Amino acid sequence: MQLDPQDQYRRAVAFARLHEGERAFVMANAWDAGSALLLGQLGFPALGTTSAGLAFGLGRADGANLVRRDEALANARSIVAATALPVSGDLESCYADCAEEVARTVRLAADAGLVGASIEDATGDPGDPVRPLREAADRVAAAVDAARALPFPFTLTARAENHLHGRDDLKDTIARLQAYEEAGADVLYAPALPDADAIRAVRAAVGKPLNVLAGGRAPLSVDELSACGATRISVGSAFARAALGGFLQAAREVRDQGTFSFTGQAPAHGEINHLMAARPPA
Template sequence: MDQSAQELTARGERLRELHRGPDPFVIANAWDAGSARLLGGLGFAALATTSAGLAHGLGRADGAGLVSREETLRNASVIAAATDLPVSADLEDGFGQAPEEVARTIAEAGATGIVGGSVEDTTADPHTPIHGFELAVERVRAAVEAARTLPFPFTLTARAENFLHGRPDLADTIRRLRAFEEAGADVLFAPGLPDAEAIRAVCSSVERPVNVLASGAAAGMSVTELGALGARRISLGSGLSRSALAGALAAAGEVADRGTFARMTEAVSKSEVDGWLRD
């Protein structure tokens, strides 16, 4: 479906409003048009893309700079066109070290139909995985400025990636999130936090809404419990796409190892899927 300026404004405002509500909400991560439509049918209020889900679908490893800006934005456009829900995109590190490149990514993302996006402070360099503090803040500031030039509300999420890259420094993570907040980010996100106390510390240290990834320690908690810790938004990351792969691998493994097909008989029927997509 084509998104007019009026529709993009409506979607952008809906996404903003979800972050202001009294209760936390789950933003479900789709990896293609079909998953976007199916997730929308389950009643989620908003969707996000997943860099890992896209990379795996393309036959590549995630987080190694193997997926281009163009491929990411094309996937975001396909997902946004498949649903009437607001969509936020995983824009990885902004596809360039310089703040100007991050701004370019946000500007181009604004033409895809999405109404939000996240930018990480990662470098894609395994030897120095996190940008220095000052540059990380400048990159977020550039993303915010680019987002504010778009003709509809665009929710910019700034991510501090220490805990995903072997740097379990909570104090530095909070310092970065506070600086990202001051730079104008709408939502703050530190994936990989190790426990409830770390989640509570992050949420209580900033004024803007905090996204929590339902992975690791957080995966053992409920939406209500994460909300009590201060989370305003809960994302699923690549959890759903990996769950789909897990089912496919289990069924295929049975065929390869045993020459039997029992697991495939447990699959949802084609007619059911067709019916969901027709609806």
């Protein structure tokens, strides 16, 4: 299903405006159409996709270039169709080796109904996990150029992946985010910053809206992250992992104990069925 252009423009403007608030907003990450529908009904203002959640749902590892671009965009399209909310795509490294294909990925993301997306500087190669700064910045610039050519305000997020790959070099992370800001990114994002001081340091060093990943060793609340300077908070794969965690706990109970007490904690079939039957508000 192709999203109506007026609807996509409405979602795009709404998403861009969310980044103008004084308090951080939570962009909840959905991994399929059903989770998108439920998150929308719970009142979140915007959704993101999750590359890890998609990979796990496909029975694959995350971050190893095992999910194809067409699979990620098909997943995004199904999520967009399940909600009236703005949806931003987790496009990993844009599934491309060259700047031209980075730009094509952004255009295809817009065709899928997304009103924003992220591009990261990870390579998917465990031996050399993060791209050189200049190469990464050039890729961000290519994504920005493609986004600016669209007929609606596509919010482009640039990610510095150092801390997800054990490179706890905050100085380099800040230099990368500054370069991506100069390249034109609308939102800046360094997943897995170690603490509030690091978030504040990044906030002081850049001028664009800042996305912060929820969770970590000492999870901070929405209010605490707002006070540190976050504009947007994403949950990444945490909701998907929470769902898988409940599944594993239930399956292990049956395997190890031969009991089914987990069924008393699961939502009733009728409740889930009713929620899934509801149409997203226009």
